Amino acid sequence: MNYQSGGTEALLDTASRAMHSGVEGSASAELEDRWFAGAASRLRDISRNRITSAILKMRQRGDDWDGYGSLAHDLQSIFQAIDAVESFIDKVSANGLNWFDPNVGLDENGHVVLEWWNGDRRFTVYFVPDLPEFLCSWGPNIESQMHAGKLTSEEFLKKWRWLSTCDA
């Protein structure tokens, strides 16, 4: 897999291989359990803080911040996105999947947008009122290479699996 940014799980894999080269058997498993649980948790915290900080930075964007008439940030959308990131990272981790950070931006209505790229695959989440909306795309054809809808909790994991299994 060729992620756009280094995944925390990939880092842990590397560390695990290094650790296993010097420690064998049950001692290795015990060491891994004790050390990696804490390390993985800290790495998730770092990721969560980094994304939250990027989302909060969107508060600096006022009306017409881009010169194309876009509206200022929507505070409700910012809170919604921060809550969702927490939940997304937990879900990905609980299911043993790799996490990597999205690009953070705003749409023309001031709603927070998280956009992940993995090769040709893109997974974009818009924090609009009520349920967030998603867009999955794998090419520029808006009929045959894109799929959009409301993002439920179950839907997020399905889309994440789709995104992260791309052999880019």
Next chain:
Amino acid sequence: MTGDELLSDEEWVFRRVPRESVPIREGRYQIHSEAFNDRWKKPSVDRAAMKSAVEAQMAPTDGICTLHVAVVRSITTVVHQGTNKPYQVDVLPRPIKAGNPENEPVNLAHSQVEVDPEFENASRFKKLKDALSRLAGERGWVIEPT
């Protein structure tokens, strides 16, 4: 040219992208869908035949990317549910002339990516922005943001 002439398939247009809309990944500036935000769902572009890339910048930090008109017009495959006819994506001349009611600076090269009929829901426009950012990304930057 007065700016009122229809764009030919062979023309190129510039899209100005503010620096803050351009994330850096692996040392490269990327063109995300945010680069085509437009409150009125008609992203503005400038005709390359009438304006240089430098002239298309508003700030010296802006990036300038480019789109081929024929390629934009090829995004026509979505069917309108009401009329069962395809949406027609086009690049139309919308010159901003002296004495315009909004008092905007004159820009005869100004054009817009427009859809006929207009999208009836927001998700269609999200798809259009995704498609435009992919097409612009294939060509890369004419001027990189700084």
